[in-house]
Amino acid sequence: MLSRTPPKRPNARRLPFRTLTLDPLSMSSSARPVVTRIAPSPTGSMHIGTARTALFNWLYARHCGGKFLLRIEDTDRERSTEASVQVILDGLDWLGLHPDEPPTYQFARAARHREAVEALFAAGGAYRCYMTPEETAAERERARTEGRAIRSPWRDREAPGDDRPFTIRFRGPLEGETVVDDLVKGQVTFANRDLDDLVLLRSDGTPTYNLAVVVDDHDMGVTHVFRGDDHLSNAARQSLIYTAMGWDLPVFAHLPMIHGPDGAKLSKRHGAQAVGEFADLGYLPEAMRNYLARLGWGHGDDELFTDAQAISWFDIRDVVRSPARLDWNKLNHVNAHYIRLADAGRLADLVMDVLRRRGEAPGKTDRDRTLALIPLVKESAKTLIELADLTAFARLVRPLALDAKTISQLDGETRARLARLALALESVSDWTAEPLLAALRDFASGEGVGLGKFGAPLRGVLSAGYPAPDLASALAGLGREESLGRIADALR
RNA sequence: GGGCCCUUCGUCUAUCGGUUAGGACAUCAGAUUUUCAAUCUGGGAAGACGGGUUCGACUCCCGUAGGGCCUACCA
Numbered sequence: 035m036l037s038r039t040p041p042k043r044p045n046a047r048r049l050p051f052r053t054l055t056l057d058p059l060s061m062s063s064s065a066r067p068v069v070t071r072i073a074p075s076p077t078g079s080m081h082i083g084t085a086r087t088a089l090f091n092w093l094y095a096r097h098c099g100g101k102f103l104l105r106i107e108d109t110d111r112e113r114s115t116e117a118s119v120q121v122i123l124d125g126l127d128w129l130g131l132h133p134d135e136p137p138t139y140q141f142a143r144a145a146r147h148r149e150a151v152e153a154l155f156a157a158g159g160a161y162r163c164y165m166t167p168e169e170t171a172a173e174r175e176r177a178r179t180e181g182r183a184i185r186s187p188w189r190d191r192e193a194p195g196d197d198r199p200f201t202i203r204f205r206g207p208l209e210g211e212t213v214v215d216d217l218v219k220g221q222v223t224f225a226n227r228d229l230d231d232l233v234l235l236r237s238d239g240t241p242t243y244n245l246a247v248v249v250d251d252h253d254m255g256v257t258h259v260f261r262g263d264d265h266l267s268n269a270a271r272q273s274l275i276y277t278a279m280g281w282d283l284p285v286f287a288h289l290p291m292i293h294g295p296d297g298a299k300l301s302k303r304h305g306a307q308a309v310g311e312f313a314d315l316g317y318l319p320e321a322m323r324n325y326l327a328r329l330g331w332g333h334g335d336d337e338l339f340t341d342a343q344a345i346s347w348f349d350i351r352d353v354v355r356s357p358a359r360l361d362w363n364k365l366n367h368v369n370a371h372y373i374r375l376a377d378a379g380r381l382a383d384l385v386m387d388v389l390r391r392r393g394e395a396p397g398k399t400d401r402d403r404t405l406a407l408i409p410l411v412k413e414s415a416k417t418l419i420e421l422a423d424l425t426a427f428a429r430l431v432r433p434l435a436l437d438a439k440t441i442s443q444l445d446g447e448t449r450a451r452l453a454r455l456a457l458a459l460e461s462v463s464d465w466t467a468e469p470l471l472a473a474l475r476d477f478a479s480g481e482g483v484g485l486g487k488f489g490a491p492l493r494g495v496l497s498a499g500y501p502a503p504d505l506a507s508a509l510a511g512l513g514r515e516e517s518l519g520r521i522a523d524a525l526r
Numbered sequence: 527g528g529g530c531c532c533u534u535c536g537u538c539u540a541u542c543g544g545u546u547a548g549g550a551c552a553u554c555a556g557a558u559u560u561u562c563a564a565u566c567u568g569g570g571a572a573g574a575c576g577g578g579u580u581c582g583a584c585u586c587c588c589g590u591a592g593g594g595c596c597u598a599c600c601a
Binding site: 240270359420 | 527528530533536537538540543549550559560561563564565568595596597598599600601
């Protein structure tokens with residue numbers, strides 16, 4: 035079927051099997067509407083890697099006009115908590131990756147999982163295994179030293195007849211091989227003898243992960259399974275289950291993981307790991323989307339792009355195969371870009387959130403002053419934290435407690451000059467940065483000195499040692515009354 | 527131990543056998559300058575290693591080394 039021309043895309047990676055199989059993209063557009071999903075387990079925070087997996091699933095679904103679903107994998111009753119579920123919901127919401135349907139909760143579907151296993155058991159595709167935990171451990175040990183997969187003696191043995199507890203194991207093929215056709219990794223071949231007969235139902239009757247995933251993905255109509263490449267070998271086991279159930283395989287793509295700047299698995303010690311932490315550090319969701327999209331995926335030389343562009347450009351086959359490291363510098367750069375683009379009112383609200391997180395209780399005046407400053411300083415802020423710090427001087431309450439350095443600069447001559455400056459400034463009718471800068475320059479030349487002569491003390495008087503933008507902007511942002519008031523306070 | 531995956535500047539990436547190996551972040555130098563930034567200009571910086579195949583290899587094959595994942599009645 036080489037007559038069917040594959041879509042022309044400049045960045046498509048060349049993998050031989052693609053010329054021999056139907057193109058998943060073109061296939062999906064007609065026969066199967068694309069359904070992707072993100073399936074996190076609620077056992078703590080939402081890892082940034084999970085966020086990126088969600089992003090890729092979302093991008094792909096949007097690109098194809100399909101659906102993006104969420105499934106909460108809460109079958110581990112020990113570790114799953116309601117609070118963690120909320121963390122995931124909040125994380126996706128913050129990132130703007132909204133699922134197209136209410137979430138599916140895996141634990142609630144246990145009866146269905148059991149039913150599927152029973153059907154498989156009835157058809158001979160599974161068997162009861164009566165190995166005790168001790169026997170299993172011993173067999174695992176033997177298998178490991180012999181370099182083979184674990185095997186149960188009960189695969190071909192009659193049931194013992196008593197009421198000993200048992201698990202239900204999958205009866206996998208002993209020979210042949212299983213090929214995972216992966217859109218990122220290519221064709222990955224596993225020898226069936228290396229795949230063990232995994233437990234489908236635990237002795238307490240609850241389903242295991244590999245079984246639940248297959249049944250749920252099938253029932254939810256998931257056509258494309260994109261997840262971390264830590265699941266690549268699970269894909270082989272799961273493929274076997276799909277086949278045994280008589281179900282169509284989804285299209286697989288296993289994404290490389292995100293590591294810390296040092297190449298080790300990303301963890302708390304790298305500064306942040308959970309999406310909530312990135313939010314707290316002052317990153318914008320749209321910046322996270324752009325940055326995360328570029329981690330493991332690229333579109334030529336494009337670095338900064340809109341969601342619409344990402345959606346139209348995204349192709350899972352352009353995802354790279356190797357793991358990526360989180361780079362704070364680049365994240366900062368991307369974030370700075372989106373801060374510049376952001377609406378001042380929204381930024382003011384977000385800065386207020388930063389202050390509240392610090393335990394402060396900002397009022398209307400604080401927001402007003404912050405808002406006035408934001409257009410003047412947002413060009414130089416990389417994060418919302420920096421934006422909060424760059425505007426902090428404006429929120430100070432008169433009279434300011436001046437810093438030692440400023441106080442030492444306020445000698446008689448300087449005070450006299452600042453007094454004359456205040457007079458000069460009073461006559462500025464348009465209190466905005468440009469006229470103010472002109473006034474400052476005029477004053478300097480009139481005094482016969484450089485701006486440097488009184489710039490530093492003026493800065494200190496206005497900002498009390500806090501970071502502040504250039505003097506004209508600082509004055510403009512502060513407003514006439516507050517500016518002149520602060521100068522007057524210092525000269526008193 | 528076994529199976530599988532990965533390997534281009536410090537980092538993220540481009541490159542579909544023929545390129546001065548491109549871009550971005552970071553870095554360095556210079557410019558600007560009233561602090562800190564931001565901004566502008568310019569520079570340096572890469573195919574892990576070893577064998578093949580080929581007229582020609584970062585690109586294909588094999589091996590080595592180094593990372594990683596799975597090998598659970600966790601997900």
